[in-house]
Amino acid sequence: MAYGYADRILRVDLNTHRTWTEPLLPTEVLRKYIGGTGLALYYLAKETPAGAKAGDPEVPLIFMTGPLAGTRAPSSANYVVVSLHYDIPYAPGAGHAHGFWAAFLKHAGYEGIIISGASEKPVYLVIDDNRIELRDAQAFWGHGTRETERLIKRELGAEEDQFSVACIGQAGEARLHGAMIKNDRNHGAGKGSPGAIMGCKKLKAIAVRGTGDVAIAHRDGFLDTVAQWEANLFVADEGCTTPLGALWHDGGMTRQHKVMADRGMTAVKNLTDYEFGRAFSQAYMDACKEWIVTPKPSYNCKIACAYDLKITSGQFAGFTASMCGGGEPFEGAAGMIGVIDPGQMIALTDLYDDIGIEAGHGGSLMGMVFEAYNRGIITKEDTGGLDLTWGNYEAYTELVQQMIERRDFGGKLTGDMKDVARALGAEDLLVHVKGASINIHDWRPRWAKLLSQIVAGTGACHQIESPRLHTDELKREVGDKPEKVFDGQKKKLWEDNLGVCMFACSGVKHVLPLAAKSVATATGWNDFTEEDALRVGERTINLMRLIAVSRGFTKSNEFDVGKRLLEAPTGGPAAGVTMAPHLEEMVNRYYAVAGWDVNSGCPKQATIKRLDMEDVANWLGIA
Numbered sequence: 001m002a003y004g005y006a007d008r009i010l011r012v013d014l015n016t017h018r019t020w021t022e023p024l025l026p027t028e029v030l031r032k033y034i035g036g037t038g039l040a041l042y043y044l045a046k047e048t049p050a051g052a053k054a055g056d057p058e059v060p061l062i063f064m065t066g067p068l069a070g071t072r073a074p075s076s077a078n079y080v081v082v083s084l085h086y087d088i089p090y091a092p093g094a095g096h097a098h099g100f101w102a103a104f105l106k107h108a109g110y111e112g113i114i115i116s117g118a119s120e121k122p123v124y125l126v127i128d129d130n131r132i133e134l135r136d137a138q139a140f141w142g143h144g145t146r147e148t149e150r151l152i153k154r155e156l157g158a159e160e161d162q163f164s165v166a167c168i169g170q171a172g173e174a175r176l177h178g179a180m181i182k183n184d185r186n187h188g189a190g191k192g193s194p195g196a197i198m199g200c201k202k203l204k205a206i207a208v209r210g211t212g213d214v215a216i217a218h219r220d221g222f223l224d225t226v227a228q229w230e231a232n233l234f235v236a237d238e239g240c241t242t243p244l245g246a247l248w249h250d251g252g253m254t255r256q257h258k259v260m261a262d263r264g265m266t267a268v269k270n271l272t273d274y275e276f277g278r279a280f281s282q283a284y285m286d287a288c289k290e291w292i293v294t295p296k297p298s299y300n301c302k303i304a305c306a307y308d309l310k311i312t313s314g315q316f317a318g319f320t321a322s323m324c325g326g327g328e329p330f331e332g333a334a335g336m337i338g339v340i341d342p343g344q345m346i347a348l349t350d351l352y353d354d355i356g357i358e359a360g361h362g363g364s365l366m367g368m369v370f371e372a373y374n375r376g377i378i379t380k381e382d383t384g385g386l387d388l389t390w391g392n393y394e395a396y397t398e399l400v401q402q403m404i405e406r407r408d409f410g411g412k413l414t415g416d417m418k419d420v421a422r423a424l425g426a427e428d429l430l431v432h433v434k435g436a437s438i439n440i441h442d443w444r445p446r447w448a449k450l451l452s453q454i455v456a457g458t459g460a461c462h463q464i465e466s467p468r469l470h471t472d473e474l475k476r477e478v479g480d481k482p483e484k485v486f487d488g489q490k491k492k493l494w495e496d497n498l499g500v501c502m503f504a505c506s507g508v509k510h511v512l513p514l515a516a517k518s519v520a521t522a523t524g525w526n527d528f529t530e531e532d533a534l535r536v537g538e539r540t541i542n543l544m545r546l547i548a549v550s551r552g553f554t555k556s557n558e559f560d561v562g563k564r565l566l567e568a569p570t571g572g573p574a575a576g577v578t579m580a581p582h583l584e585e586m587v588n589r590y591y592a593v594a595g596w597d598v599n600s601g602c603p604k605q606a607t608i609k610r611l612d613m614e615d616v617a618n619w620l621g622i623a
């Protein structure tokens with residue numbers, strides 16, 4: 001028995017509609033990659049045919065939990081979806097989500113699911129403890145994620161909380177860039193566009209119910225450790241500012257979004273208007289004071305950043321939106337195109353979640369289009385008559401509809417984002433890293449976070465924790481930021497492998513020793529240390545890079561960053577200052593501390609050997 005782990009992986013071949021289980025990998029591999037992102041990337045590196053492209057049937061789509069998922073560890077609700085990145089030709093993609101899906105999968109007895117092939121007709125997968133079934137999903141095709149969750153539960157004869165459903169909406173069905181997977185209404189995995197890959201496989205949803213438990217090796221020691229971790233959730237670690245969980249608890253974004261505005265980080269009007277960002281944050285918080293906020297915690301979560309929001313006044317009075325906990329969804333869905341009416345902000349965010357498109361992608365794309373229109377780069381002639389003046393809610397919702405249906409002007413926005421921007425003559429306006437969206441805030445005042453978005457191995461995403469960096473980040477100078485980014489990535493990517501939410505880790509007192517001890521007591525690996533944990537994180541960074549290099553990454557790709565992100569902000573604390581002149585030095589220093597070749601960005605042989613990753617390098621042809 002593999003303590004801490006479910007001891008099976010579920011395999012699904014959608015070409016033949018065959019499903020089977022296989023044992024989890026041996027302990028020596030688990031200790032190296034742990035679970036979550038690391039283990040999923042390990043499978044991806046091993047099983048992806050050379051030369052295959054994202055969305056090809058033979059490329060696996062991998063759902064992975066982690067040894068702490070579904071246990072009493074704090075916020076043990078995380079799963080990751082890994083495949084080739086749909087928006088970056090050489091990168092792997094990894095999107096995280098929370099809710100109840102991961103815990104149910106673990107309780108059903110599966111550590112992860114590896115899906116290959118593609119179905120001819122839409123199907124959905126049912127996992128009900130030991131019962132596995134692929135069912136016809138034709139009746140749900142064309143429905144949004146909200147309705148799909150509801151209809152599938154009804155078809156399964158289940159109460160609302162008995163099954164957890166992860167599914168795609170119309171964006172995934174249309175295989176749009178930015179398409180996400182949603183589950184449990186308030187949660188979703190977006191980075192890498194995994195919804196588009198589910199769409200390519202004609203897999204509409206995965207419904208899961210699990211009634212078992214996770215076997216723990218040293219139960220008393222484990223429970224003591226996770227109790228201490230939980231007690232520390234809102235206490236800052238040494239050298240950190242307030243933990244994110246302390247800011248965002250019980251739908252904290254509705255009270256604290258001003259934090260983003262004060263730091264000049266609110267993503268509005270395609271990152272052109274700091275003052276509008278302040279007004280945007282204030283409008284949101286003022287409205288939320290009047291409306292009804294109901295925290296919606298994920299499995300075993302005391303933070304509960306996610307929330308339902310019932311609008312009680314204005315155009316959308318009576319509507320209840322299911323929100324995740326961050327600011328990205330409403331900054332991306334509304335702020336980036338200049339919507340400031342709070343009801344419209346919420347309606348747009350819920351629309352994106354329903355059709356299943358990630359707000360970071362939507363915000364980057366639509367922010368570029370709206371700015372191009374407002375600057376006269378494109379006109380009503382180009383847009384088919386749509387008036388894309390900043391904040392025009394009606395025109396915007398029509399444009400999104402056109403995009404999903406691949407028709408009219410919206411139909412021209414469905415390709416690769418950089419190609420779309422180039423075709424519109426607006427390439428310089430596109431907020432992107434390597435052709436994909438970022439976590440949609442304005443990172444220009446925060447150089448370490450911006451560098452981390454640029455070098456992140458699965459496309460721009462959160463790979464370091466904010467509270468540990470914040471004080472230094474206010475100094476807009478290079479300092480030791482490249483080295484801090486690498487250190488931060490090691491810690492964050494270790495945490496991404498555990499099956500717990502990042503908000504239960506970010507800035508939390510003693511989280512590194514507590515998480516390492518949680519894994520040691522859960523698995524029975526009594527000699528597992530903090531150093532082992534950080535080495536797992538470092539291996540995960542290198543897995544991402546080795547896969548990218550094997551697929552054609554070169555150092556010049558590191559500097560494929562939208563011009564807008566490297567311009568100085570025109571207002572706020574970083575007005576007039578840009579990281580751009582320092583970027584090359586920062587990347588070179590990051591490579592040096594990572595043990596990567598400074599000319600190619602490839603891990604050196606000595607690094608591969610030190611991390612005991614020769615097998616992965618061999619599979620990928622990097623000998």
Ligand code: SF4
Nearest residue numbers: 098298301303305501
């Ligand atoms: S902190 Fe938020 S995202 Fe994380 S597990 Fe809790 S409710 Fe879910």
